[in-house]
Amino acid sequence: MLYLVLKFTHIVLAIIAVGFTSTFGLLSVRAANIDGDGREMMFALKAIALMSNIAHACFLLLLATGLWMIWEVGYPFTFTWIYLSLILFAVAFLAGTFVMVPSAKRRIAILSERGPDDPEFIALSERAAKLGPALSIIALILIWLMVAKPL
């Protein structure tokens, strides 16, 4: 029963964390396609920053519930799907914490001070647009590992 409760919590956390982060690309692209004073972009970035914070908390809880399930069932850490998913999770989490979140905060600051045409704002947006899909691919591989469970 404990395992099922943990699994349910793990899945709900994955839905919120990965689901929220999946919206960032669409939000950014739609905001970038609107000409104007950057109001929509400011809204999008603030929403992204808020959802990033929630997603980060969920990712930490995902790790905790995942490790708890491994301990509960007694899976060895030598299983490919377990150690590989832990490595990919660490890579994605660190990239999110040290690149994506600071980038969103920096872009909010630049946007309010210098507007959407500032070269630094454009450069940071381009970097985020490149890193976003890379993190999405990692998320896809993680989901595949969780489902297929290769030994």
Place this chain on the structure above:
Amino acid sequence: MLFVLLKFLHVLAAIIAVGFNASYGLLIGRARAAGTDDRVMGFALRTIKVMDDYVANPCYILLLITGAGMVHVAGYPWKLMWIHGSLALLVIIAVLGFAFYTPTLRKQIAVLDSRGSSDPEFVRLGTRGAILGGIMALLVMTIVALMVFKPS
């Protein structure tokens, strides 16, 4: 292998559909926090409409197809409670979504464009959308619980 592929698509579709749905309330809340700027609210509602029409709803259809596919491939009987129960709930969510939530969102955008966010009908539609969203979220969580606990 086919079952694992279907399960992967099923889980992925669930994460995207429900995750996108979960962001709607947050986006509307943030747009409200932006003050009386109707342009921001309009952007938020139109973005939600795009997310719902082109991402979340197609993912729900994919969920139904891959779910039915897994039941067929694995040979699960439809009479199992977690299967027919979740299917019934998915149908209810689809009806709530297509017949009530989407038209509410469409009307909200139209009222916002013509009369602004302080219009009483816009406020009333916003409340209706929030209630519908809450009910649908509860139903989705029940489906996830049925998928995990699999009561027979």
